[in-house]
Amino acid sequence: MYGVGAMGSIIARMLTERGAEIVGAVGRSTIGKPLSEVTGIPNVTVTIEGDIEEVVQRTRPDLVVMTTASYMEDVKEGVLACLKHGANVISLAEENLYSWHTSPEDTAEIDAVAKEHGVTYTCSGHQDGYWVQLVATLMGTAHHIDEVRGRASWNVEDFGPELARDQQVGDTLEEFAEWLRGAERPPTFGRPTLHAVAAASGLTVVESSTATEPVLATEDTYCKALEMTVPAGKVLGFTDIDTVRTAEGPVLVLEMTGKVYVEGQADSNAWELKGEPDLDLENQVLPTHLTTCATLVNRVPQVLNAEPGYVSVAELPPLRFQPGNIADHLTAR
């Protein structure tokens, strides 16, 4: 376990329930503590350490589950350290869901090192199931596709004051526009997600763009995270609109909104397809933390069975429930 925070702890528990043995754990603020104490899982005797390369070299795991960061630049060094010591790696790093377009050189380097050492690197999570596989499957019931448009949202209140400030909650429209002009924001998660949808569907990406639109309060709205009331007309958050154009014609769009929810609003995942025929898909129940962890765990046997290299979820077999123990699903590679 490389990363033992909220996600790492849930994944560790699910993995042990599927018969996996945890042979090592690497953390940051919890170094020296027993993994059982930090994760709440009984029957693991591992103590959390600090140096991933040392732990992988000593424990020789089949798989490293990495839950430390979201972007290629923040995970690359750790991924390479694991791969070089013969460990497969599966991570939640959102960019790595499909990073051939956003970080082509680093992705190629990971791919080469993984192949050299006969192991794989894959990223999965909620995106894999709800924004890639369900959508690509829906597309498989269409004859012609003009556009596929997804709408997802998250509640600023769930992530504390820092993220609320990042979402510009409370800004005037003018302040928001000025911030947006000068903002050095990290890349959206929507872009690699749509790149994965394109790859899964045999579509060739020719252009990717992102637009950002503020969401304004239509009435005075209290923000718990910032302990303030956002007056009507001021910013509740914003929507990133990622658009990917393909050589074959279909346009893929994902609108991702992070804002202060008002009474009755909830996380959403809704997709519309325009083409022959028009289609749609919606999930009302979205326990994102658990679907993130369960999806990654269901990918584990497929990742261990895959040909070496950087293996995106666009190339894996269909996402499927893997009943029983992980070991029962392994084929000789």
Place this chain on the structure above:
Amino acid sequence: MYGVGAMGSIIARMLTERGAEIVGAVGRSTIGKPLSEVTGIPNVTVTIEGDIEEVVQRTRPDLVVMTTASYMEDVKEGVLACLKHGANVISLAEENLYSWHTSPEDTAEIDAVAKEHGVTYTCSGHQDGYWVQLVATLMGTAHHIDEVRGRASWNVEDFGPELARDQQVGDTLEEFAEWLRGAERPPTFGRPTLHAVAAASGLTVVESSTATEPVLATEDTYCKALEMTVPAGKVLGFTDIDTVRTAEGPVLVLEMTGKVYVEGQADSNAWELKGEPDLDLENQVLPTHLTTCATLVNRVPQVLNAEPGYVSVAELPPLRFQPGNIADHLTAR
């Protein structure tokens, strides 16, 4: 094209739009007519004939698209005739979505003949996309599954007076109960569908059962198909509830309702998963005729690429949009 009715005509048009050449057509009531006249597709010069074996033997197609019937007993002879002359077959026969449990001997015979002649037999359609692949993908985001329950419906009004009478529209509850006790009904389509979900998810079927419940009118309801008003308390149709139990634990249920719709009701496809975590999935837009045809057409390259035998949709690669020409997606087999 083996069958040139409503579905066969749409599929023929979609196939030609994907670069396929139609080399023969077999029908029943339209023998002797030009395929272009019956289907409305331009640029096909084929005339509809009556003997599938003769047409396959003469034209040597890569693939026969079969849209003639729903049950193994009604399609088996034609399927075998095609396979024996070296043609792959893809059909809409609902039972054959997964017929290893409902018709094991016939399925084994088809499997053996297909293997002997190096070709495949597969069934696809709306069920493949909406009742198998989307559902099995959703299951792939769960860690533990107690039950998966689908609810689908169709409107008796869409299928004329004969089917309305089959659905017992206008019966009293007593008449319905008496009919049900003595009814010799064909097997449900829900059962092979759930068998396909189980197979796709690595689950072992241990028991399959079907229950049938009447749907009663809560107010006087006019039935156009029968040109009569169904009084409150009498039957508007019924629900077949298929239940499949698996050795691994998950129970799969599909509730399929065919009834006279009242104002505001529409076809539905909604699935709920109980487990860790609870999940759901819904499609509001259901142009079933078009999704049936488009899904089958998207399966064509996968079926042509598959290893010989009876190949169910549980064994095929992920259902995906296949952009461009079918020929571009073919691998040497």
